[in-house]
Amino acid sequence: MTASELIKTLSARLGVSQARARVVVESYVAGITRQLKEGNLVILRNFGTFGIKPVAEKRAYVPAKKSLCLIPAHAKLYFKPSEKLRAAASEAKPHE
Amino acid sequence: MNNRIYDKAIVDELARELAIPLPLARHSADEILAIVREGLIRDGAVTITHLGTFRLKPVTARMGFNPSTRERMAIPAHQRVVFTPAKALRDAAEPPRHPAVPIVVEAENTSTTTAAALAAITPDIAGGPMPLTAAPQRESTTPPVDIHFEIEPQPIPAAALRMTANNWETRAPVIATDKAPREHSKVNFILGSIAALLVGGYIAYLLSSPSSVLNTPTAPPALAEAATASAATATNFFFKEQRYRIVSGDSLWRIADVHYQQAVLWPHIYRANTTIIKNPDFLADGLTITIPGLEGQPDSLSENDRRNIAQGYFIAHLYYKTTGHKDADSALIMAKLYDAGAMDQVSTAQ
Numbered sequence: 001m002t003a004s005e006l007i008k009t010l011s012a013r014l015g016v017s018q019a020r021a022r023v024v025v026e027s028y029v030a031g032i033t034r035q036l037k038e039g040n041l042v043i044l045r046n047f048g049t050f051g052i053k054p055v056a057e058k059r060a061y062v063p064a065k066k067s068l069c070l071i072p073a074h075a076k077l078y079f080k081p082s083e084k085l086r087a088a089a090s091e092a093k094p095h096e
Numbered sequence: 097m098n099n100r101i102y103d104k105a106i107v108d109e110l111a112r113e114l115a116i117p118l119p120l121a122r123h124s125a126d127e128i129l130a131i132v133r134e135g136l137i138r139d140g141a142v143t144i145t146h147l148g149t150f151r152l153k154p155v156t157a158r159m160g161f162n163p164s165t166r167e168r169m170a171i172p173a174h175q176r177v178v179f180t181p182a183k184a185l186r187d188a189a190e191p192p193r194h195p196a197v198p199i200v201v202e203a204e205n206t207s208t209t210t211a212a213a214l215a216a217i218t219p220d221i222a223g224g225p226m227p228l229t230a231a232p233q234r235e236s237t238t239p240p241v242d243i244h245f246e247i248e249p250q251p252i253p254a255a256a257l258r259m260t261a262n263n264w265e266t267r268a269p270v271i272a273t274d275k276a277p278r279e280h281s282k283v284n285f286i287l288g289s290i291a292a293l294l295v296g297g298y299i300a301y302l303l304s305s306p307s308s309v310l311n312t313p314t315a316p317p318a319l320a321e322a323a324t325a326s327a328a329t330a331t332n333f334f335f336k337e338q339r340y341r342i343v344s345g346d347s348l349w350r351i352a353d354v355h356y357q358q359a360v361l362w363p364h365i366y367r368a369n370t371t372i373i374k375n376p377d378f379l380a381d382g383l384t385i386t387i388p389g390l391e392g393q394p395d396s397l398s399e400n401d402r403r404n405i406a407q408g409y410f411i412a413h414l415y416y417k418t419t420g421h422k423d424a425d426s427a428l429i430m431a432k433l434y435d436a437g438a439m440d441q442v443s444t445a446q
Contacts, residue, residue: 001131001132001135001136001138001139001141001142001143002143003143003144003145005135006128006131006132006135006142006143006144009131009135010124010127010128010131013127013131014123014124014127023114024110024114024124024128025128025144025145026145026146027110027113027114028106028110028124028125028128029144029145029146029147029185030113030146031106031109031110031113032106032147033146033147033185033188033189034109035101035105035106036185036188036189037188037189039098040098040099040100040101041098041099041100041101042101042106043100043101043102043103044102044103044106044129045102045103046129047103047129047132047133048177048179052189052190052191058344058381059199059380059381060196060380060381060382061380061381061382061383062198063382063383065198067198067199067200068198068199068380069196069197069198069199070196070197070198070199071196072193072194072195072196072197074190074191074193074194075190075191076190077181077185077186077189077190078179079148079150079177079179079181081177081179085133085136085177086176086177088133088137089136089137089152089174089175089176089177090174090175090176092136092137092140092152092175094140094152094154094175095139095140095141095152
């Protein structure tokens with residue numbers, strides 16, 4: 001499902017124009033982004049959790065240079081699906 | 097910082113920003129998540145602009161274990177939800193990163209660096225820094241010992257002991273018809289029983305047809321069953337070849353334990369990846385290796401498997417010998433245990 005399909009479906013279900021549906025999605029995403037930017041954990045019930053977690057420094061192989069490099073410690077955005085979403089996904093029939 | 101923000105707060109903010117009533121905002125937010133959930137199940141992927149892509153990723157069945165009881169358990173094939181954040185979201189939400197630093201292995205110029213270091217710490221001594229003379233190379237008084245590999249005086253490695261405890265050589269072959277199936281031969285058992293049912297059905301059909309009542313033998317069903325079951329066993333691979341990406345904390349030993357159920361088979365993986373893995377004890381993150389298939393079962397290996405594993409142990413022995421690793425001899429013993437003739441082929445190939 002592409003972003004435009006999402007907006008079309010949403011506009012049909014809410015009974016609003018597609019332009020309005022796009023604004024709703026954009027401000028919803030902006031709200032999540034704003035909370036993540038402050039370092040907060042965003043918990044969407046029955047869907048999942050967005051958060052920022054620290055990653056320790058590690059050695060990694062660079063195939064292009066055939067050498068090793070040191071990746072410094074950093075923080076990474078993650079999404080953890082909720083129990084319900086995970087259960088639904090594991091029962092879904094495989095695609096392709 | 098690090099507060100828990102629930103969907104209610106996001107919805108409140110949405111209502112304030114768009115100046116719409118709260119119930120409508122809640123309904124809109126629920127609908128967005130519902131559409132994403134449905135689209136994910138239906139199409140396997142959903143993209144939201146400036147947020148990212150949710151995708152279903154198939155996971156192959158594997159043997160895992162219960163971390164609290166250490167009990168082996170089969171994990172069936174399933175699908176996992178993975179999320180790839182959009183660049184806009186990462187740029188906005190993730191703190192800035194430092195660039196990666198290449199690790200350069202310095203050439204062997206240790207004598208000059210030690211000289212420089214000594215000069216740096218000894219300028220206060222009267223008369224200036226002491227003149228540095230090259231330290232004499234320590235020479236071993238005994239010539240390098242050529243190891244003759246007689247098995248008797250060597251201690252038997254623990255892995256070999258574990259293997260003999262498993263009776264890997266003396267164990268009888270699997271016959272699906274008369275014994276309860278072992279854990280990993282379930283597929284064989286199912287194939288065998290399907291074949292047996294088919295054969296049984298055919299016999300019943302023959303019996304029911306009046307013309308062949310007299311000449312239907314009684315012994316052949318069992319024989320036919322055994323034949324089809326053994327044919328199913330012969331064609332069934334325990335493990336098919338697959339690609340695997342190294343993650344932090346992986347070792348060949350651990351990968352072999354997970355995929356072959358026997359960690360001592362790790363040289364099988366090593367042998368197939370000698371072009372990219374030189375040191376079997378070090379795997380770089382992100383390296384993609386090939387995990388070769390096993391033709392037989394882990395405790396009743398086929399001849400090819402045993403030869404490959406023996407060669408893997410021998411290549412590990414050659415590597416360990418150049419680095420003076422303590423496991424060099426045990427690797428050779430293991431190679432001989434698996435297939436004594438396999439080492440000649442490797443040494444002539446190199």
